[in-house]
Amino acid sequence: MKNPPKTAVNTQHFNEENPQPTPQRQTIVNLLHTQGPLTRQKLVEITGYTRATVSTLVTQLQECNALLATETQKTSGRGRPTQLLALNRDCPQYIGVAIQKLRGTATIHNVIHEPLLSIEVPNPSGIISLEILEKTVRELSVSARQHGLNLHHLQAVGCAFPGLLPNQRLNVLPNTDSRELAYAFEAFIEDWFGYKPIIDGTARVAALAELRHRPALTDCLYFRVSDGVAMTQVVASNLVTGTYRLAGEIGHITIDPNGIPCFCGKQGCLETIISNPALCRQSNVPSTYVLLQEWSAGNPQVRTLLTQAMRIAGAELAHAALITDPGSIIVSWNLTQQIPELFTILEESIRNGLLPALRRSIQIEPAILPEVTSCSRGAAYLAAMK
Ligand SMILES: [Zn+2]
Known part of the structure; x- marks a missing residue:
């Protein structure tokens, strides 16, 4: 069978x-x-x-x-x-590489997953490409050499890959470009380090890192907003991947049927409205750093936009919680991690959408790990799971 x-x-x-x-x-x-x-x-x-x-x-x-x-x-x-x-706590054993639109990050762990070295490489083009992977891996290797870290005893390499993952079982999904790119990532890493990497989606990899820092957390929804928007459901310490490894694509729920086109092929997806680049675009600022400054300075347009974004995100998370009945909801989003007021609006919006009897029982908390750290460290943990 x-x-x-x-x-x-x-x-x-x-x-x-x-x-x-x-x-x-x-x-x-x-x-x-x-x-x-x-x-x-x-x-x-x-x-x-x-x-x-x-x-x-x-x-x-x-x-x-x-x-x-x-x-x-x-x-x-x-x-x-x-x-x-x-x-031997000085010997590199696992490598985690995470490629995002705006940066590549990588980290080296020892046998008990203490980080020995971490690097970050900016990706000014904002495009996920083999080039940014190459740059990140090259810089990690150079930096390891400078720090006297010998990579000859590596056990495994993990990679966080944004976008839809390659799928062995269904050739029409996901779209060919992202599948081909994932294969190119795999081939490059295998060529460089001599190990075929374990690749998974960024949100699942980041959830893995968060779980590692919260040993008691066994059932939750891990919601992550950065360049994109995604969610990972954790059930009895299992990260749910779904049949086609596409579970948790909350970012592609339609919010506005007449909205702007999304890269997934639909229109007006949640991701086109509340992701960090979407919020920057709508408020005409170059970065989330400026967005946060404008919020603090009391810019009324930015205040309205972000408040609305929290309400929309909260409503969709409440839907997800109604369907999955999680013990807690963990939110990894630098806006809500840095501005408690925004987190409060998001939390209230989630609670308002829950069944009244459950409104106070679900825990809603900001993620412990910063967004940047969680991806590459999670990829190193992923590597160790082979
Ligand atoms: Zn979409």
Whole structure:
């Protein structure tokens, strides 16, 4: 029988507090992280794995330079000296690359996902292209060399890709350009680092990073506004991808049937009205930075526009919440993260659209991670999920 399509990505093994069994290798890493250097014998005692299993796992981790035998304890009497094993926190293991319209970002993580290096490359053309990917990857490699970080022991590379993802099962969706570009991204990264990257949509990747910083969060809607507008539904720690990996395309709900054309082929989508570039265009300012300044200066047009944008976004999020019944809604949007007043308008608008009995029970919170950080770090977490 054919396997059913996978419609969600499980994130549980990231959660150190989770009671479910993790892969054995991750258990060893978690133990050395939380308890510090341990001997093989101690690892056998704590995990209950056989001596041979622990030995194999330790060898594997040593081969990728994630583990070092830090010192030799002289045991009294007979037998071989005992090695104390410790994590090597200076060795790059995972790379996350995120390409957005206005910038490329990349980050290098060690075995326990501490960031060792992060870079940001502006993309003045505002066009997603192979060129900005190349620039970002090149700059990351140069910067790694300058910081003495050797990329020879990399385990995996993840990539956050905006736009609709390639789909193996249905050739007509998404549009050919974005599919071809995603394949070109994959080929370039594989060529450069020697690993085929794991690619996923920006909103899902950013949600993954946010979840990592909120271990208790298992069910939510993660709403993200930047160049585009998207949402990720998290159910029992699974990121819902949908059958065609297009779940959460809230940005392409029609708000104004006579509105301006959207790149998706429709008209007047939510994204054409409330995304950051759409708001800048409507208020005739060059950047969200200026938009925020105009808001603070009390510019009446900007005040009206942003208030209206919050109300529209809130109404659509309320619809999403009515359909999915989430425990909480997390909002990643630099406008609402920087201006609490805007967040309050958005929150009120969401609550007004919920069932009266549920209005006070859903948690609505701004994201912890800044928008820029969440994409590349999420891509590195994604890499580790292979
Ligand atoms: Zn659209």
